[in-house]
Amino acid sequence: MTDQAASPWPARRDGLLYREPTEADVEVLLQFRNDPGVNHFMVRTSVEPDDLRREVLTIPDSPTDFSCVLERDGELVGMGFLDVVDGAGQPGHPTGTDGLIGYIVRPGHEGVGIATATARALLEAAFGGLGLRRVTAAANLANHASVRVLEKAGMRRERHEVQALWHHELGWLDEVGYALLAEEWAAAHVP
Numbered sequence: 601m602t603d604q605a606a607s608p609w610p611a612r613r614d615g616l617l618y619r620e621p622t623e624a625d626v627e628v629l630l631q632f633r634n635d636p637g638v639n640h641f642m643v644r645t646s647v648e649p650d651d652l653r654r655e656v657l658t659i660p661d662s663p664t665d666f667s668c669v670l671e672r673d674g675e676l677v678g679m680g681f682l683d684v685v686d687g688a689g690q691p692g693h694p695t696g697t698d699g700l701i702g703y704i705v706r707p708g709h710e711g712v713g714i715a716t717a718t719a720r721a722l723l724e725a726a727f728g729g730l731g732l733r734r735v736t737a738a739a740n741l742a743n744h745a746s747v748r749v750l751e752k753a754g755m756r757r758e759r760h761e762v763q764a765l766w767h768h769e770l771g772w773l774d775e776v777g778y779a780l781l782a783e784e785w786a787a788a789h790v791p
């Protein structure tokens with residue numbers, strides 16, 4: 601990522617408006633981030649209102665957090681997460697080169713492609729806008745819809761950790777990791 605990296609938002613794609621969150625979004629985000637259906641596979645099963653407010657409202661000024669909210673027909677229908685992180689390696693490796701993505705869809709809006717569109721928009725923002733080198737995402741293997749979203753977005757499964765995550769109802773569950781390199785993304789998006 602260059603020092604001058606500008607926010608990739610707002611952007612319009614696939615019938616969705618991706619934009620930075622504002623104070624007016626906090627109440628709606630709070631409602632659905634703490635919905636039991638949304639939280640079912642989340643490691644953080646609930647978020648304190650003050651924490652969520654602080655996390656959301658610091659996004660626009662953050663040099664590394666390019667998360668966004670999604671609107672469809674003027675209604676907030678989800679959130680996309682895009683964090684710029686350092687890759688791993690020996691001392692001296694370049695920093696701020698990698699991205700980590702995620703998404704949540706507002707209950708009542710699942711199953712119509714919003715998460716898949718969001719994953720694609722986040723990859724475009726990461727590689728096309730921010731110039732990142734590699735983007736990763738992780739999902740609970742039992743979260744079939746999320747795994748399907750990452751596959752449909754064109755990411756490559758490169759990690760499968762067996763019984764790696766504790767779930768309060770289901771016990772130890774597997775986690776899968778997906779990745780995509782800038783050159784893989786570019787090869788799949790030849791104009």
Ligand SMILES: CC(C)(COP(=O)(O)OP(=O)(O)OC[C@H]1O[C@@H](n2cnc3c(N)ncnc32)[C@H](O)[C@@H]1OP(=O)(O)O)[C@@H](O)C(=O)NCCC(=O)NCCS
Pocket residue numbers: 637638639641642702703704705706709710711712713714715716717738739740743744745746748749
């Ligand atoms: C998981 C989640 C992001 C999916 O969002 P969505 O907008 O419904 O996803 P999409 O409509 O883009 O795609 C879902 C895909 O999963 C499939 N799917 C849904 N439920 C499924 C299931 N139980 N088993 C297998 N596939 C399933 C859908 O059929 C669709 O695939 P298709 O287009 O090939 O038919 C959404 O339900 C959500 O926010 N869940 C709670 C938060 C969460 O788990 N976030 C991900 C953390 S890694």
